[in-house]
Amino acid sequence: MALFLSENDVKQLLTVEMALEGVKSAHHDLSMGLAQDTPRVRSRLPQTVLHMLQGALPAQGVLGYKAYTSNRSGNRFLVHLFDAASGRLRAVIEADYLGMMRTGAASGLAARLLARPDASVAGVFGAGWQAEGHVRAICAALPLQLVKVHARKADKLHAFCERMTAQTGVNVVPVASPEALVRGSDLLGTVTTAAQPLFAAEWLESGVHINAAGSNSLIRQELDEATIRRCDLIAVDAVPTALAEAGDLLPLLEKGRLHARQLIELGDILVGRQTGRAAPEQITLFESQGMAIQDLAIALRVLNAAEQQGLGQVLPY
Template sequence: MAIFLSENDVKQVLTVDMAMAGVESAHRDLALGQALDTPRQRSRLPQTVLHILQGALPAQGVIGYKAYTSNRSGNRFLVHLFDAGSGELKAVIEADYLGMMRTGAASGVAARWLARPDATVAGVFGSGWQAEGHVRAICAALPLELVKVWARDADKLRDFCARLSEQTGRRVVPAADAEDAVREADLLGTVTTAAKPLFDGDWLQPGTHINAAGSNALIRQELSEAAIRRCGLITVDAVPTALAEAGDLLPLLEKGRLQARQLVELGEIIVGRHPGRSDAEQISLFESQGMAIQDLAVAVRVLAAASEQGLGREIPMQ
């Protein structure tokens, strides 16, 4: 019998470590040829957009998709998980919290593999829902001592920093301005819906790793050309997805200033097929667009943990 898990069920069992383990397994499976992932597809109406990400993790026994709608009234997320062998429905999972945690987990996994292991200072742009998962994951991945956050709404920013300081046990503080967030950062994260670059590329110090998590559409751009051209290593979750919707990279690709062959998939580094960071001075970049297999891998772990605790309810199926 298929199981339905609510947002509350997911929140009871999903941890940062679980999300990062799931995301890393998805990238490893993809690099080893044990996963399939289809770039996001959208159906647009004037008032509502339906987004679908689909994929399969046969080595983990599942195939499925995440569907979500975006509307002025809000967003609604559901993961549908099927058995890869029988095709039977295993679970339907409300996935707002799950998606936030897996998006942050992707940045955490990238930071673990690409940032300098002695990184102690992070700068983050954004204080919204997705930024919460980002800060939690990078604090789990690295021995950070200080996270400086920059956002436009001062009151919201103060509340965000206080909450994340308590959740992570690290100093999470408001940055004085955008430059303050960047100048001394060993690790930089952008988690916004910005349409224009957030900072001057000259502010980046040697050895910085950047996680760019907000530019997942053509109309969004968080990084300038100057910032990207300073990066000696540009990684993506999947090349086809990046070529379809990485708003930061597409202008350079169109101008011929960046070639698709220069993009390295994160999984290639995880399995040792690509060396990753070359030295302590190199500036590296991870462009995160989001993949169905990340959601599926986290959902598999959520379902197992929820089943152990007797959470969820059966879905009547004929």
């Protein structure tokens, strides 16, 4: 029996803790050789782009893919989840909210692994849909006391901060400038569609951790070369994905100023194969591109919860 889960179903079921646990399990399985992930591919038309991510989590009993279209009218996301043993379709899940929570959870996991344990002040660039998941995840991952947010639209920014304060219980406040956001922050997040770097490297505090989540193509860049060169450690969700999509890193890789062997996969830090932060003063960076196995792991947990609570519609095939 295959289920269809709508956006409303997913919103009822999916928690930040569930998303964090799902993403953690996906990275663990990948680093232990228990998962397969295929980097995103795209089919482009003048008006619409189809994006596809696929992967397998055999240790968790599933494989599948996320497909989504982007168009001026909006984006549409669907996860197809299959049973790994039988190939049987288990679920089709609308995945806009799921994807937002997944992206945030990846940054939350990276913050747990790489930020200083005493980090209390975060700064986040962006007040859009994806920034919501980011703020919720970092507040769940670390004992933050203050989150500063900067965005271009002041009215949207203030409403975002009020909503995030209510949802997280952490004081989330607007700031007027990029410099005010960066200075004094123990943790930084960039969750934008920027084509130009968002801040100057000299503003960074010693010991800061950066989660860069918005630059997933050559036309997007949130961090400048000076910032990346200040980082003592650069983590990625998967090296093949970073080499294909990390707009912040690709110019340095092309120039030979950064090498693929310098990139560390987040899962390898999680399982202890690679060292994470080695000293409080180090500056660390996580470049997040997104992986199918992250979506699949969260989708599986959402499906299990839906089956327990009797939510969803039975599909006629």
